[in-house]
Amino acid sequence: MLVRIVIGMSATGLALAVAGHRFWHISRLVRSGRPAPERLKNLGARAEAELVEVGGQRKLLRWTVPGLAHAFTFWGFTILLFTIIEAYGDLFDKRFAIWGFGHNPVLGFIEDFFMVAVLAALVVFSVIRIKNAPARRERASRFYGSHTDAAWITLGLIALVMITLLLYRAAQTNTGDFPYTWWAFASHAIGKALHPLGAGVNSDLETIFVILNIGVIVGFLVFVSYSKHLHISTAPLNVALSRRPIALGALDKTPDMDMENVSEDTVFGAGLIEHFTQKQMLDFVTCTECGRCQSVCPAWNTGKPLSPKLVIMGLRDNMFSQASRLLGRDGSESEEPETLVPHTIEPDVLWSCVTCGACVQECPVDIEHVDAIVDMRRYEVLMESRFPSEAGLMLRNIENQGDPWGLGSSKRTEWTESLDFDVPVVTDAIPDDVEYLYWVGCAGALDERARKGVQATARMLHRAGVTFAILGPKESCTGDPARRLGNEYLYQEQTKANVETLNGVGAKKIIATCPHCFNSIKNEYPALGGHFEVIHHSQLLEHLISAGRLSPGRGYQGTVTYHDPCYLGRHNRVFDQPRSVIDAIPGARQVEMRRCRERSFCCGAGGARMWMEETIGKRINMERTDEAFTTGADVVSTACPYCMIMLDDAVRANAKEEEVRVLDLSQLVEESLSNPAT
Ligand code: SF4
Ligand code: SF4
Known part of the structure; x- marks a missing residue:
């Protein structure tokens, strides 16, 4: 014994x-x-x-x-x-x-x-x-x-x-x-x-x-x-300790960007390992290396160097290699800190992320990859002024013209000119008899293809008797692309100005067509004083149809596959309403792509990638449309202007525009109405 x-x-x-x-x-x-x-x-x-x-x-x-x-x-x-x-x-x-x-x-x-x-x-x-x-x-x-x-x-x-x-x-x-x-x-x-x-x-x-x-x-x-x-x-x-219910939607931290509070010790973002939070450090040591995140990452799956797993493992290795310095051991003061970019994370890795959130969704131990990647982007942009040159033009355009393409505010009402009814443009205050402010978004207002979705949405709302007004030239970029790129300063400047405008006109209920605008105004504006009730047009369409205010007809007959926009689906859990809209169209047969709903595959435009060259590997939009083609659908429907543009580009690049159309949900509903149901 x-x-x-x-x-x-x-x-x-x-x-x-x-x-x-x-x-x-x-x-x-x-x-x-x-x-x-x-x-x-x-x-x-x-x-x-x-x-x-x-x-x-x-x-x-x-x-x-x-x-x-x-x-x-x-x-x-x-x-x-x-x-x-x-x-x-x-x-x-x-x-x-x-x-x-x-x-x-x-x-x-x-x-x-x-x-x-x-x-x-x-x-x-x-x-x-x-x-x-x-x-x-x-x-x-x-x-x-x-x-x-x-x-x-x-x-x-x-x-x-x-x-x-x-x-x-x-x-x-x-x-x-x-x-x-x-x-x-x-x-x-x-x-x-x-x-x-x-x-x-x-x-x-x-x-x-x-x-x-x-x-x-x-x-x-x-x-x-x-x-x-x-x-x-x-x-x-x-x-x-993870963000509940999931580390998607809003970004984690809204740093204090008030320049009056800035000292020479102020650091924006993460350039050294100790700039991450304790929760992020815990993320790094918790990774099981299971590779679930890597297996769903659109960047990795199209041949780019970014793997969310390898990013987390690299940050963990950096943390252990910097242990003496981090713990202040004798003699470690003289050690040079190892910067994260480019020593641990290659620039091409950092800038390949579309912030789609597939990795966060999949990780069994709730690691928050997107926040870590954006933190490193913030440091690169705000502290080092290092970012892809094409993105610089987008940032300057937002700063100077209020939209990423630099087309200017005067063009923001052009899309209304072809409508056969007037859309009120708010100058001082939203009239009492107008229920919603329609936040059109830069792409919806300024891009030819995205405009078609916005115009169809406006016509459907008008037909259903929904009263709405727009800000027109007063609307400015929400700042989402700047924020995802890492330019938190520009994002906050845009947000503060937009919140002031929205509060100034008395906005309470907002319709957004762009999931990126929807996500920003709904989830991120509250941190900077903007509190609004925000609904995405797919949700409103579903509500109008189920309430009997809009009845899809038989004008469309065919097969539809719905592409979930990342910022509507994974980031905001809106999966069912867009599908209900399609199901309500009598002639539409719905088929799912292999990767759908919370496992949907990005179109390639998020995380400000829309404004960056995609020169490594296969284009993400091509990968996604290849998947859509395998369903045999004649319509790829979506509910995001970015997705519309990216998927339409890929369909054209495949010379398939005669066989497969890319349509916003509103366009599909409108087409069905060309032959009303009896
Ligand atoms: S957010 Fe998307 S693109 Fe970025 S690392 Fe995660 S899965 Fe890959
Ligand atoms: S899914 Fe999570 S635990 Fe698995 S490899 Fe990716 S980060 Fe690590």
Whole structure:
């Protein structure tokens, strides 16, 4: 007995010292980031996330087979905490029972069930990894760039935990020390196989395997603390501290851009690792390298150098390589800080992001890639003045003319000229008999193709009796492209001016056609004093149709595939209403693309990419339209002027404009009305 105690507790003490030192080191690194006190608010939602995301394994279960395997491993480890306590108790007292649980046969059954389930899950993981092994060096593999060897060690260690546990319990069934009845089915079954060895050998086996079990567990603890499997300990915390319900929609931080508060120590964005927040530092050490984000990234999938996984891994490596400096160790003052761009993150990586949010949506441990990428862009733009030259023209146009193309405010009402009714242009205040302010957006007002969608929307609203007015020349860019590019200063200048205009005319209810404007005004303007009720035109169309104020006709007959704009779908969860509008058109048959709804694939225009050259890899809009073509649809419908332009460009580049049309939802509804339903 004494030998068991000495060996078991010595191994435990040693492992706790090594792992504890490592965890302390990592916690100090994480805490070297900027404080993020807002992440400690809203505790109810955080507790719910813990239950649903961690306990329920919600995101992981979206990928059925690996999700189930992971869920059983996670639940198994949670349940098997009981067996760990029992193993330590057994070192001291062979009749040990956990207080409050005793030796209830149900506990024995659950423990055995999860031992078997975890072993089965390990087989599934192994098959997945073996199947992926030849391909893992290819970009198409989600494991490309991951440390896959460490994953095998982890699988091996988990298997050893289970096997030693089963063997020690099985041996106990033959020594009379096993406290559970036949409900502990696996232990008893293996115990039968060991029975012929006799009581003496089984007694030795019991001692050997309980010590081995404890040894493997504490060895696993040490291994975890030094490997990517650190996520086992950090993921629950990372999920609890993540933005709820998801880190999409508004960007995380709205920095104070008041130039009166700027000193020479002020840093905008993230240029060094310590400029990130503590939550972001926690993100970096939590990445499991599973590659789910990489597998859905439109930039990566079209041959660009950006992989959200490799970005997070690179930032983690930067953090560890800068540890001495971050922790202020002796002599580290003289160390040169390693700037993030270009040392860790190549400029082409940084500027390839379309901020579509697919990575954030997919990440099982709630890592917030988009915020980190925009933080690095902010530093590049505001502190270093480094950004793609084409984007510079867009910024100057917004600054000088109020729109990214530099066409000027005088053209903002041209789209109304072909309408057969008047659209009131607000000069002082929105008239009392006008319900909505229609925020047209720069593309909708100024681009020929996007205008068609805006004109159709206006006609549909007019037909349904919706009263609306526009700001005309008073409308200016929301600032979204400037913000996603990293020019927070210009974004805030635009926002403040727009909020003043909107408040000045008494705007309360706003219709937006552009999902980028919709997202900015709805989710980001409140931080700078703009509080409005914002509805996207697809939502309003759905409402008008379901209320019987607009009845689609039979003028359109064909097959439609709907492309979810990222900033309407993933960023704002508007998936159903646009589809309901199409379903309400009697002659429209709706087919889905392979990647749809929350897994939709970007058109390539977000994140200010609309104004940057796309010279690396396949064009994202071409990839998306190729997917649309495979559905056989004759109409690709969408609800975003950017998507309209990008998809239409790609259809024309494929010389398919005779076969496939790109139409806004409003245009589709309007076309259906050319033959009213009887
Ligand atoms: S936001 Fe989109 S483009 Fe950017 S890294 Fe994530 S998945 Fe890739
Ligand atoms: S960032 Fe998230 S999704 Fe991407 S590899 Fe890491 S854990 Fe997986």
